[in-house]
Amino acid sequence: MSKGDGLMRREELKDKLKTYMATIRLSGYESRMAYQFKADVEAYADHVKIDKLGNVIATFEGTDPEAPSLMVFAHMDVIGFVISRIEPDGFIRFERVGGISEKIAQGNAVMVGSEDGRFYPGIIGAKAYHIQSNDEKAKVDPFSTLFIDIGAVSERQVRELGIEVGCPITFAPRFVELLNDRIGGTYLDDAAGLVNLLQIASAIKAKPPKCTVHLVGTVMEEFNARGAMMAARSVKTDMAICLLGPGAGDTPDQKSVNNVVLGGGPAVTLFNFHGKGTLNGNIAHKGLYELLKKAAQENGIPLQRSAARGALSDTAYLQLENDGIPCLDMGTPDRYSHSPMESCDLKDLEQVGRLVAALIDSVDRDFPLHRY
Incomplete structure (x- = not known):
């Protein structure tokens, strides 16, 4: 054309x-x-x-x-996640929405939503390599064991932000320009x-x-x-x-x-x-x-x-x-x-x-x- x-x-x-x-x-x-x-x-x-x-x-x-x-x-x-539980110490448990492999979840930056539409940065926790047992190093952790850290120190602090069970979570946005007119993100x-x-x-x-x-x-x-x-x-x-x-x-x-x-x-x-x-x-x-x-x-x-x-x-x-x-x-x-x-x-x-x-x-x- x-x-x-x-x-x-x-x-x-x-x-x-x-x-x-x-x-x-x-x-x-x-x-x-x-x-x-x-x-x-x-x-x-x-x-x-x-x-x-x-x-x-x-x-x-x-x-x-x-x-x-x-x-x-x-x-x-x-794809992404929804909050399923807020722990007393402020960590957030979640369920996946759509097809996401456990293999790519840990250590990723995420955005955690609140009921009033605001989003807060967080991290899907990953156990440090040097404190893992040999068995842990060889397996993938299921979603039921994973959690998100937004820096909160208590359940109350999380809820004061308007973050509740059922709120949305996505991977943090990224955009990179690769070689040969290719895009990653x-x-x-x-x-x-x-x-x-x-x-x-x-x-x-x-x-x-x-x-x-x-x-x-x-x-x-x-x-x-x-x-x-x-x-x-x-x-x-x-x-x-x-x-x-x-x-x-x-x-x-x-x-x-x-x-x-x-x-x-x-x-x-x-x-x-x-x-x-x-x-x-x-x-x-x-x-x-x-x-x-x-x-x-x-x-x-x-x-x-x-x-x-x-x-x-x-x-x-x-x-x-x-x-x-x-x-x-x-x-x-x-x-x-x-x-x-x-x-x-x-x-x-x-x-x-x-x-x-x-x-x-x-x-x-x-x-x-x-x-x-």
């Missing part, structure tokens, strides 16, 4: 990514991110609302009322997708498409993967694209997993499945996938492919709404997902927005919604 396409450029994307990565937004407590994203997308859309559940919905009316509508979405929430999942939504909004503003488009920041993906489903009920979309890239398989520990690499361009997930009590996932809609491939080819954008077990997105439930909603998962590849320091390539991020904007521009009344 040309420089006249209205799309945000790489430096703009990086600045917005830094802002979103620093915005505290635990699943179920996304209000800061919701109001931030709403204010940002209002620069492009005439109709923006926050629904009852907390989803931010920006609607762009298409030029052809006969064309099917499309919802493009990214989740606003992140907290909660790229899914700050990257939210930035792409703004990028796409800027393109739609410059050139309205035939189809009506709903750009949505969704809630509670990390908790129950149902937020997008509720947004789709509100806008009654005909099809949907989830902006959530797969994990890259280019690190020493992942080279047998897939062919996705950082810097290799946008990646589409053709199959995902989560079987641990969920028994759900998504197989990419053929029509949307073919449209994505065509847009990539016509715009000279490389397209990577992924198929994996062990994970899912909101599309797992969204696809079952109404009489069936065609769905596709695609986005910016990342490394170290669901850890305190994730990583992505800004070149990939920029190309995702360009690719989805091109796909949107090609949707017309003849697009087949049926799977076959």
Whole structure:
């Protein structure tokens, strides 16, 4: 696409990514991110609302009322913790929210929320190496044994801050610029997708498409993967694209997993499945996938492919709404997902927005919604 396409450029994307990565937004407590994203997308859309559940919905009316509508979405929430107990000596016990491994928790800086919306810095305690037994050095401590230290000396001091059981905790925000246009830091999942939504909004503003488009920041993906489903009920979309890239398989520990690499361009997930009590996932809609491939080819954008077990997105439930909603998962590849320091390539991020904007521009009344 040309420089006249209205799309945000790489430096703009990086600045917005830094802002979103620093915005505290635990699943179920996304209000800061919701109001931030709403204010940002209002620069492009005439109709923006926050629904009852907390989803931010920006609607762009298409030029052809006969064309099917499309919802493009990214989740606003992140993984983290909630307070489960406050000890008499001021230490804080917690439960995890979303998929977090015990292996990456200890020794990390966190932000502990209060009931009035303020946040206080803390540390997930880690026993010093030189006082651990040999058995302790060889095992991972379960979450039930971990605690957070905010510097308080008593339970009373903690409660006087408005910190109570049920309050949110997230990893402390971090943002670092790595070599080769790569970024590291907290909660790229899914700050990257939210930035792409703004990028796409800027393109739609410059050139309205035939189809009506709903750009949505969704809630509670990390908790129950149902937020997008509720947004789709509100806008009654005909099809949907989830902006959530797969994990890259280019690190020493992942080279047998897939062919996705950082810097290799946008990646589409053709199959995902989560079987641990969920028994759900998504197989990419053929029509949307073919449209994505065509847009990539016509715009000279490389397209990577992924198929994996062990994970899912909101599309797992969204696809079952109404009489069936065609769905596709695609986005910016990342490394170290669901850890305190994730990583992505800004070149990939920029190309995702360009690719989805091109796909949107090609949707017309003849697009087949049926799977076959």
